[in-house]
Amino acid sequence: MKTVIFPGSFDPITNGHLDLIIRASRLADRVIVGVAKNETKNTLFDLQTRCALVTEATQQIEGVHVLPFSGLLADLAKQQEAQALIRGIRGTTDADYEIQLSQVNKALNPQLETILLAANGETGFISSTVVKEVFKHNGDISQLAPCCVQKALITKQV
Template identity: 75%
Template sequence: MKTVLLPGSFDPVTNGHLDLLSRASCIAERVVVAVAKNDTKNTLFDLQERCVLLAQATEHLEGIEIIPFSGLLVDFAKEQGAQALIRGIRGATDADYEIQLSQVNKVLNPQLETVLLATTCSTGFISSTIVKEVFKHGGDISQLAPTCVQNALALKY
């Protein structure tokens, strides 16, 4: 594949996200990290901060572009010339939800495929919410998130 999208809020980026991005970069020449601007979601980091953290965390990866977006993901995918969406799944609940989204996206854009990547054992339990909660309560997040996120969380809390 030439171009794929990995959409999400990335509030903040985690080692789980980085694992998916690394694997996506092996599948496609160009991976667009589609950072969602969603005014209904209460994020800790604003859109610009999330994009900067992603840029810092992905410096070592080639073919990665970080682009904020709002609106329908299928429209953004078409603008970017993406052939597929990459979505990570941690278990059956994620799979059910992602399959529903995939079906809706297929109705809206029949040419857009969805590739579901199962998380690895070492990252499958990580979520942005867990990273923030562990950090907020004084826990060590060095195994859960990149150093730039640890530093950014220190400034927030």
């Protein structure tokens, strides 16, 4: 069984994230969406809420498992017996950064590969920050994020 990990903060999950998760599910039997607990990031949603939103948004995608984590991604990959990390890239700046991260992860876990997936042209411009900003200014986020995110943002009264 091939296992990959798609890590991120998912604050909140977007349609861009969902596109990458769906594409990853075609490459592996098991896709772990690793929702990061990062003390240095000031997230809008707490870890439990972010995991719940990812779970709801991915419930129809076969083989997807949501897992909160903290610490080194290379260690999580060892624990979960993952063969690869999935990372999305929007352009050369992302690619440069992701290549550096892949080299660090490879040094920490020599068995771990990184698969860089180019963002889809229809969703590549979407980020969690964009979703929050559009919502904050009363814009329509229905094309940017799953409906559970809009409900959560309304509840949060952003």
